[in-house]
Amino acid sequence: MLFAAPPVTNSQIEAKVSALLGRMTLEEKVGQLVQYSSSEELTGPLLGKNPTLAELKAGRVGSLLNVVGAKATRNLQEIAVKESRLGVPLLFGLDVIHGFRTIFPINLGQAASWDLVAIEGSERIAATEASAAGIHWTFAPMVDIARDPRWGRIAEGAGEDPFLGSAIAKARVRGFQGNLDQPSNILACVKHFAAYGAAQAGRDYWTTEVPEITLRDVYLPPFKAAVDAGAVTLMSAFNDLNGIPCTANGFLMDQILRKEWGFKGFVVSDWGSIIEMVSHGNAADDREAAILSYRAGVDMDMEGRAYLKYLPDLIRKGVLKPERLDEAVKAILTAKARLGLFEDPYRYCDEAREKQAQLRPEHLDAARNLATKSCVLLKNEGALPLRAGQRIALVGPLSDARHDMLGSWEARGLPAETRTLKAALEQVAPGKVQFAEGCSIEGRQRDGFTKALEIAQEADVIVAALGESREHSGEGHTRSSLGLPGIQQELLEALHRTGKPVVLVLFSGRPLVLENVLPACEALLLGWLPGTMAGPALADLLTGVANPSGKLPVTFPRNVGQIPIFYAHKPSGRPQPEGVVREQYKSNYLDVANTPMFPFGFGLSYTRFAYKNAGLDAPEISMGGRVGISVSLVNQGDRDGEEVVQLYVRDRVGSVTRPVRELKGFQKVFLRKGEAKTLRFELSAADLAFSHADMSFKPEAGSFDVFLGGDSRAPKVGEFILRAN
Ligand code: NOJ
Numbered sequence: 227m228l229f230a231a232p233p234v235t236n237s238q239i240e241a242k243v244s245a246l247l248g249r250m251t252l253e254e255k256v257g258q259l260v261q262y263s264s265s266e267e268l269t270g271p272l273l274g275k276n277p278t279l280a281e282l283k284a285g286r287v288g289s290l291l292n293v294v295g296a297k298a299t300r301n302l303q304e305i306a307v308k309e310s311r312l313g314v315p316l317l318f319g320l321d322v323i324h325g326f327r328t329i330f331p332i333n334l335g336q337a338a339s340w341d342l343v344a345i346e347g348s349e350r351i352a353a354t355e356a357s358a359a360g361i362h363w364t365f366a367p368m369v370d371i372a373r374d375p376r377w378g379r380i381a382e383g384a385g386e387d388p389f390l391g392s393a394i395a396k397a398r399v400r401g402f403q404g405n406l407d408q409p410s411n412i413l414a415c416v417k418h419f420a421a422y423g424a425a426q427a428g429r430d431y432w433t434t435e436v437p438e439i440t441l442r443d444v445y446l447p448p449f450k451a452a453v454d455a456g457a458v459t460l461m462s463a464f465n466d467l468n469g470i471p472c473t474a475n476g477f478l479m480d481q482i483l484r485k486e487w488g489f490k491g492f493v494v495s496d497w498g499s500i501i502e503m504v505s506h507g508n509a510a511d512d513r514e515a516a517i518l519s520y521r522a523g524v525d526m527d528m529e530g531r532a533y534l535k536y537l538p539d540l541i542r543k544g545v546l547k548p549e550r551l552d553e554a555v556k557a558i559l560t561a562k563a564r565l566g567l568f569e570d571p572y573r574y575c576d577e578a579r580e581k582q583a584q585l586r587p588e589h590l591d592a593a594r595n596l597a598t599k600s601c602v603l604l605k606n607e608g609a610l611p612l613r614a615g616q617r618i619a620l621v622g623p624l625s626d627a628r629h630d631m632l633g634s635w636e637a638r639g640l641p642a643e644t645r646t647l648k649a650a651l652e653q654v655a656p657g658k659v660q661f662a663e664g665c666s667i668e669g670r671q672r673d674g675f676t677k678a679l680e681i682a683q684e685a686d687v688i689v690a691a692l693g694e695s696r697e698h699s700g701e702g703h704t705r706s707s708l709g710l711p712g713i714q715q716e717l718l719e720a721l722h723r724t725g726k727p728v729v730l731v732l733f734s735g736r737p738l739v740l741e742n743v744l745p746a747c748e749a750l751l752l753g754w755l756p757g758t759m760a761g762p763a764l765a766d767l768l769t770g771v772a773n774p775s776g777k778l779p780v781t782f783p784r785n786v787g788q789i790p791i792f793y794a795h796k797p798s799g800r801p802q803p804e805g806v807v808r809e810q811y812k813s814n815y816l817d818v819a820n821t822p823m824f825p826f827g828f829g830l831s832y833t834r835f836a837y838k839n840a841g842l843d844a845p846e847i848s849m850g851g852r853v854g855i856s857v858s859l860v861n862q863g864d865r866d867g868e869e870v871v872q873l874y875v876r877d878r879v880g881s882v883t884r885p886v887r888e889l890k891g892f893q894k895v896f897l898r899k900g901e902a903k904t905l906r907f908e909l910s911a912a913d914l915a916f917s918h919a920d921m922s923f924k925p926e927a928g929s930f931d932v933f934l935g936g937d938s939r940a941p942k943v944g945e946f947i948l949r950a951n
Pocket residue numbers: 269270321365417496497701
């Protein structure tokens with residue numbers, strides 16, 4: 227063993243890492259910066275030869291990704307530990323994005339739960355399962371703010387809002403990492419640094435141009451929150467940001483991340499993103515790309531092979547500084563030490579633990595709970611909840627689509643272990659469910675319509691399970707039109723024409739355009755891609771065993787032309803007056819309203835919540851003060867339910883223009899029918915800080931409007947003044 231006794235304190239770890247560093251050759255040091263993927267399981271294009279065992283033995287590999295399983299990781303770890311000169315253990319990484327074996331809803335769906343406890347719990351479970359299968363490190367959380375639903379990776383994040391995104395980022399880091407003192411804790415990797423979600427026109431791997439002020443106030447807060455929560459690693463993004471690809475962006479990695487935020491962990495490139503800079507055109511060749519990334523602050527080269535090939539020579543020749551190498555190696559070794567890998571490199575490769583850790587009943591319960599909380603009821607003209615004894619025609623290609631339920635990152639989730647809507651409905655309504663697929667997700671065959679319409683005629687209610695497949699969202703899966711794929715719209719309309727009530731269960735990895743969909747259904751429950759426990763969660767909601775409580779973490783546009791559309795936009799100098807169809811010389815469209823189809827924060831319930839006696843406890847505060855905002859929330863309906871109470875603020879006048887409103891607080895509250903509860907929020911001056919023209923981040927004296935309610939259109943409940951002092 228390299229370390230005789232377990233290092234317990236940071237200074238002990240530091241001393242031991244420094245001692246080890248002192249014994250390493252240049253090649254061994256560079257080896258720690260090298261990460262390869264298993265060629266059996268690729269999550270990107272294979273970019274070269276796989277490492278040979280000789281390279282492992284020579285200590286020229288620091289980390290592997292996509293090698294999974296206690297046995298497989300142990301085998302390779304043994305080679306690194308027993309057969310390399312210094313026996314430095316490998317770090318095994320994997321994309322554990324929304325579950326490992328127990329698959330939770332896609333991240334955007336999870337964000338719709340606004341339930342930080344449930345989200346943190348899901349990552350705890352993901353870490354428990356993954357760590358038992360040899361995984362030390364997940365490439366999550368993905369915290370990219372996304373305001374363009376064409377971009378397929380919107381599915382992986384928390385939506386459009388920096389405040390909600392930051393809260394979720396923290397919860398995920400806590401869930402994965404815990405205190406990093408248990409073998410069930412894994413390292414988090416916050417990604418993609420930064421502004422990857424701002425890809426022009428929603429195209430993946432595409433250019434981003436984001437003014438620094440917007441970068442700081444919109445795109446960076448979730449990264450900062452994750453770093454503050456202790457995230458040990460970050461991933462540099464693929465995109466070119468304001469002319470400098472993120473993987474060579476010293477402003478991001480050196481200035482902001484390390485200098486301003488004090489980040490002490492390490493940065494891994496995205497898959498091949500170092501050498502992709504040749505294609506971006508800011509490096510002439512791989513060698514130059516390696517120089518740029520190294521100088522800018524990328525510590526580990528994922529799959530690019532450029533560091534391995536060029537760094538030793540560049541450092542030897544004095545082109546690159548060796549101190550920078552030591553910093554990078556130290557950060558990587560420290561991460562390994564914090565995981566306890568020097569005391570026990572096989573801590574995460576225990577086959578018995580691996581078997582018993584997966585898909586445990588409590589994991590499935592948590593997945594069902596989070597799936598239930600993530601669904602958003604977008605429309606209900608009384609068709610939901612279904613009534614006992616109703617004959618149900620279940621129609622649609624997603625009714626029994628086990629694989630699609632798993633979403634874009636399935637890790638070790640298995641379609642065979644997925645519970646579908648069909649299976650769940652048949653279980654809760656035995657003998658009452660007839661099923662017809664109707665059509666496929668993308669195909670153009672109408673043959674299946676006949677049977678679908680036949681069973682619809684015989685039913686009391688139609689449950690249509692339509693929407694996107696798992697392939698429609700995720701990495702590299704951008705869409706330019708956001709309606710139902712294939713001929714599903716036609717199927718929906720044909721079902722609607724039967725005159726039977728249509729309950730649409732909509733599956734998607736992003737906001738869809740629903741202008742033609744909404745008129746063709748009486749109720750619409752948005753399920754996203756709900757994971758392993760999709761069916762039971764949806765069946766609970768459809769039958770009223772559970773009450774929908776999800777709220778949109780992202781705006782739903784009326785049409786693609788409105789994109790980007792988000793609630794926290796800036797005010798125009800010529801705003802369109804509210805309630806007016808269209809006024810000349812005002813900011814509007816000729817052919818569509820400015821308002822979205824569904825606003826951020828929106829979601830219906832089977833019960834009714836009333837907001838009463840909302841008020842502020844002070845008309846003004848000083849820079850060091852706080853204002854309290856309280857409201858009485860009443861469940862006036864006849865069912866128990868949960869409401870997401872949202873607090874928004876508008877800074878009326880700023881030295882730079884301020885958004886029309888910004889989310890500043892939320893609480894998810896459970897109330898029994900008839901119950902009332904007083905809720906209290908607090909705002910401090912610091913909560914009102916924003917970036918100024920000189921990039922200083924501070925609050926500004928002035929007047930603020932306060933809005934409180936169940937979505938981003940919440941009414942104004944008061945105002946206060948922030949005094950200069
Ligand atoms: C590329 C993706 O952008 C990133 O999110 C992922 O972690 C890596 N591939 C590794 O699979």
